[in-house]
Amino acid sequence: MKKYLYIILLIGGLFPGIILAGGFQLNEHGAKPMGLGGAFTAIVNDASAVYWNGAGLSYLEGTNLLLGTAIIGPSTSFRGVSPAVDKSTMMSQTFVPPHFFASHKISNAFSVGLGASVPFGLGTKWRDEWMGRYLAVETELQTISFPLVISWAIMDNLSISVGGSYSFADVTIAQANSQTPFVGDAFIHLEGDDKSAFGYNAGIMWKPTTDLSIGASFRSEVDYGFEGTATATGAEQLAAVLPTGNISAELTTPMNIQGGIGYRIIEQLQLSADFQWVGWSSYDVLAVDFEDPAYDDISRPRDYEDTYAIRFGAEYFLNNELAFLGGIYFDKMPVQPEYLSPSLPDADRLGFSFGIDAKVSENFGVSASYLFIRSSELTVTDSREIYTPYEEGNEESASKFNGTYNASANLFSFSLTYNF
Amino acid sequence: MKKIIISLSLLSIIALAIIGCEDYNDLTAPALNLGSANFTRFVSIGNSLTMGEQSSSVFESAQIYSFGNLIAKQVGTTYAQATFSDPGTGGRLEIASLNPFSTYVNPGQGTPTNLTYPAPYNNLGIKGAFLYDVLNARSANTCYTANFGSPNPLFNAVLRGLGTQLELTIAQQPTFITLWIGNNDILAFATRGGLFPPTDPAVFQTQYTQVLTALHSTGAQILIGGLPNALLTPYFTTVGPGVGQAIQGIPGAVGLVYQTTGAPGVSVATPTDLINKNVFITLSGSSAAGLLGNTTGKYYTDNNIPVPPGVNITFPFGLTPENPFPNNLVLDPTEIAAYLALKDGYNQIISGLAAGFGYSVINWDNLFNQLASSGGLMVNGNTYSATYVTGNFFSLDGIHPTSQGYGIIANEFIMAINNKYSASIPLVDVSTIPGSLVFKGDVSLGKYGIPNIPYGALDNVLF
Numbered sequence: 010m011k012k013y014l015y016i017i018l019l020i021g022g023l024f025p026g027i028i029l030a031g032g033f034q035l036n037e038h039g040a041k042p043m044g045l046g047g048a049f050t051a052i053v054n055d056a057s058a059v060y061w062n063g064a065g066l067s068y069l070e071g072t073n074l075l076l077g078t079a080i081i082g083p084s085t086s087f088r089g090v091s092p093a094v095d096k097s098t099m100m101s102q103t104f105v106p107p108h109f110f111a112s113h114k115i116s117n118a119f120s121v122g123l124g125a126s127v128p129f130g131l132g133t134k135w136r137d138e139w140m141g142r143y144l145a146v147e148t149e150l151q152t153i154s155f156p157l158v159i160s161w162a163i164m165d166n167l168s169i170s171v172g173g174s175y176s177f178a179d180v181t182i183a184q185a186n187s188q189t190p191f192v193g194d195a196f197i198h199l200e201g202d203d204k205s206a207f208g209y210n211a212g213i214m215w216k217p218t219t220d221l222s223i224g225a226s227f228r229s230e231v232d233y234g235f236e237g238t239a240t241a242t243g244a245e246q247l248a249a250v251l252p253t254g255n256i257s258a259e260l261t262t263p264m265n266i267q268g269g270i271g272y273r274i275i276e277q278l279q280l281s282a283d284f285q286w287v288g289w290s291s292y293d294v295l296a297v298d299f300e301d302p303a304y305d306d307i308s309r310p311r312d313y314e315d316t317y318a319i320r321f322g323a324e325y326f327l328n329n330e331l332a333f334l335g336g337i338y339f340d341k342m343p344v345q346p347e348y349l350s351p352s353l354p355d356a357d358r359l360g361f362s363f364g365i366d367a368k369v370s371e372n373f374g375v376s377a378s379y380l381f382i383r384s385s386e387l388t389v390t391d392s393r394e395i396y397t398p399y400e401e402g403n404e405e406s407a408s409k410f411n412g413t414y415n416a417s418a419n420l421f422s423f424s425l426t427y428n429f
Numbered sequence: 430m431k432k433i434i435i436s437l438s439l440l441s442i443i444a445l446a447i448i449g450c451e452d453y454n455d456l457t458a459p460a461l462n463l464g465s466a467n468f469t470r471f472v473s474i475g476n477s478l479t480m481g482e483q484s485s486s487v488f489e490s491a492q493i494y495s496f497g498n499l500i501a502k503q504v505g506t507t508y509a510q511a512t513f514s515d516p517g518t519g520g521r522l523e524i525a526s527l528n529p530f531s532t533y534v535n536p537g538q539g540t541p542t543n544l545t546y547p548a549p550y551n552n553l554g555i556k557g558a559f560l561y562d563v564l565n566a567r568s569a570n571t572c573y574t575a576n577f578g579s580p581n582p583l584f585n586a587v588l589r590g591l592g593t594q595l596e597l598t599i600a601q602q603p604t605f606i607t608l609w610i611g612n613n614d615i616l617a618f619a620t621r622g623g624l625f626p627p628t629d630p631a632v633f634q635t636q637y638t639q640v641l642t643a644l645h646s647t648g649a650q651i652l653i654g655g656l657p658n659a660l661l662t663p664y665f666t667t668v669g670p671g672v673g674q675a676i677q678g679i680p681g682a683v684g685l686v687y688q689t690t691g692a693p694g695v696s697v698a699t700p701t702d703l704i705n706k707n708v709f710i711t712l713s714g715s716s717a718a719g720l721l722g723n724t725t726g727k728y729y730t731d732n733n734i735p736v737p738p739g740v741n742i743t744f745p746f747g748l749t750p751e752n753p754f755p756n757n758l759v760l761d762p763t764e765i766a767a768y769l770a771l772k773d774g775y776n777q778i779i780s781g782l783a784a785g786f787g788y789s790v791i792n793w794d795n796l797f798n799q800l801a802s803s804g805g806l807m808v809n810g811n812t813y814s815a816t817y818v819t820g821n822f823f824s825l826d827g828i829h830p831t832s833q834g835y836g837i838i839a840n841e842f843i844m845a846i847n848n849k850y851s852a853s854i855p856l857v858d859v860s861t862i863p864g865s866l867v868f869k870g871d872v873s874l875g876k877y878g879i880p881n882i883p884y885g886a887l888d889n890v891l892f
Contacts, residue, residue, distance in 0.1 A: 094456040191524065407809060408809050
């Protein structure tokens with residue numbers, strides 16, 4: 010059992026990863042919160058408070074470690090292009106974003122915490138020759154964030170926290186480019202990274218009674234400025250016009266405000282509910298600038314809108330050692346269907362989760378959970394994404410990528426805790 | 430610990446149960462409305478335009494986009510073709526370099542890939558077929574051009590000794606036929622600078638009547654392609670204007686001095702004549718155009734033909750009556766007028782006969798005029814024009830369409846079918862058809878934007 014988990018964590022460490030939630034935010038930072046549907050802001054009681062709500066650190070004694078990973082297997086299909094209903098399936102990939110958090114109570118008043126996790130990421134891969142290859146073949150974004158938080162217990166039942174985070178990210182975009190009227194496709198590969206981006210966070214937690222807790226947290230936008238290179242393969246005769254060289258791109262990941270409430274209705278059962286607001290309007294355009302003015306810069310409107318998720322969780326304490334977790338959430342898609350691209354398919358999502366949280370010994374705990382995400386079927390009828398070669402200015406009569414998306418994902422998460 | 434294991438197992442079982450269900454809604458493509466058209470057995474008769482020739486060769490990756498195959502796909506019927514693996518039937522033109530633009534003749538040849546198909550092909554288009562051939566040709570040696578010393582092996586490849594194009598059509602008991610023949614009966618005259626005899630209109634009328642009468646007896650629905658104005662293609666319009674500009678830059682040169690068929694033996698095309706396309710130089714003449722003003726007989730030595738009597742190669746080539754530009758590379762105003770009159774005459778014959786039988790004829794004038802206009806033709810977000818290479822309608826031989834060009838032609842057929850039979854067959858999305866101008870890696874230089882076409886590459890160009 011321990012060995013099994015160890016192997017999984019090891020793999021997790023080797024492939025710091027990726028995936029999808031609304032947009033490309035990842036909310037999987039701990040097996041226990043995942044099992045509770047992410048309704049954790051008010052009731053956070055382990056070191057993952059560093060991510061969920063720093064103010065929760067004030068209620069932890071001693072030193073707390075939490076190490077784990079999620080294993081994510083998304084699957085997406087596209088049927089189209091309308092009126093055709095031919096089905097294309099995204100290539101199967103597994104993502105393993107790890108998480109690590111540590112906290113320490115310095116004094117009665119102050120606690121500190123730090124960690125590492127993957128707040129944003131995505132990875133989509135379609136076959137090289139698929140019909141949407143001029144829109145997306147491979148798209149990958151990885152971010153890793155290292156938050157540092159300090160929490161102050163103002164009173165026994167009220168605490169606040171502030172913190173900062175250091176993040177780095179890298180991004181890969183690969184897609185085919187038509188060589189029409191010449192035969193064949195060119196293949197463009199963009200790669201870039203940002204080694205230092207900064208954000209900040211704050212939290213508050215109040216426990217008015219022993220059964221009731223209320224919490225809220227804030228995580229800021231993070232501005233990434235990617236620097237990288239473009240490479241292209243294609244016909245030798247077209248080498249002069251294929252975009253290559255240094256590129257730069259900007260991406261702002263959204264602000265998050267999450268508020269929740271937890272209530273222990275009976276001795277064995279605690280219910281929690283969260284509302285999460287995500288400032289996705291920060292993502293308005295996917296733009297890549299080529300340093301060489303000979304090449305046209307890429308600029309694709311995305312026009313994401315601010316969105317939200319509603320989360321509910323239940324924790325049933327069988328005894329002092331074992332608790333069962335259950336959760337459900339609704340995650341509203343941030344992108345308008347007309348801007349939906351196969352590089353990042355999206356839809357309103359429902360998540361169902363369950364899991365266990367177990368105390369193996371006085372110091373050592375383990376939790377495991379499973380989350381199934383079902384995206385509602387989304388049929389795009391007014392797409393602005395053009396999937397065949399066209400001339401600038403002829404967008405109206407060009408061929409739009411209309412069709413039907415279906416997606417689901419299976420997520421497993423495991424965390425180990427050690428307190429001393 | 431035991432409890433944990435039990436719980437985990439339970440969790441995994443439930444997880445597997447959920448993964449197992451895929452709740453996709455069924456989607457159905459809209460039903461196809463063929464109206465009264467019947468595509469149960471669909472046969473096409475024609476020449477290279479039906480066969481799907483591009484860039485001087487017939488090759489599989491282009492034959493996929495023959496207009497007949499595109500129509501068959503839209504209506505969901507079977508359509509067998511005499512396919513050839515790339516680079517096809519031979520002599521395929523490829524792009525060596527884009528800037529400057531130069532081409533290369535692929536010396537390779539493909540092999541037939543559908544030779545054992547157990548029935549006659551649905552696509553009975555044969556590159557180089559004349560109207561005569563539909564009725565008479567059974568093999569390379571019995572085809573029309575065999576009479577002029579050019580037996581055409583593609584008749585063996587397509588007909589496979591089973592009969593004529595007409596016989597193989599009737600044998601298939603077709604329900605729908607496209608007939609697009611007669612282009613070569615006048616085209617050869619134009620591509621050879623007026624030196625190849627066109628089919629006599631009276632003979633044309635007789636043969637076309639025979640073909641239509643025989644096809645009528647099958648009871649099939651028939652859609653006829655008329656004869657487009659080939660003089661609007663880049664084969665005729667590309668080289669002349671460049672030569673005109675070149676001559677303007679040569680001190681003392683009055684124009685292109687070229688041989689004529691009749692007296693006085695030579696004539697002069699002014700730069701304005703060439704730029705305004707009153708006189709054409711064929712694409713086949715592009716290499717010769719590069720020799721303009723040189724005191725040379727290189728054109729004759731390169732082509733292994735004796736220097737004609739009366740020609741003195743110590744004079745500047747193409748600029749002097751002593752060393753004129755070869756007759757077979759020039760279509761002058763007399764020849765242009767003769768071509769147009771013949772083409773119109775054939776089209777009248779075709780329309781008249783078709784009307785008698787109640788068949789529709791596709792008139793290509795609108796499409797070709799639009800392609801030749803300055804704005805070109807916009808389809809699915811892209812502009813197509815009759816400009817060489819960049820127009821993306823005509824392939825590297827300047828006269829056969831690209832894959833996308835064939836898509837546009839297929840749509841003309843589909844529109845005519847929809848119109849005639851109250852059908853609503855969806856048009857082909859031309860932008861989904863891949864580009865088809867093939868690259869190769871060999872570089873040479875072209876002057877004045879005149880493409881460098883190797884000698885002989887286009888000498889036998891026909892539909």
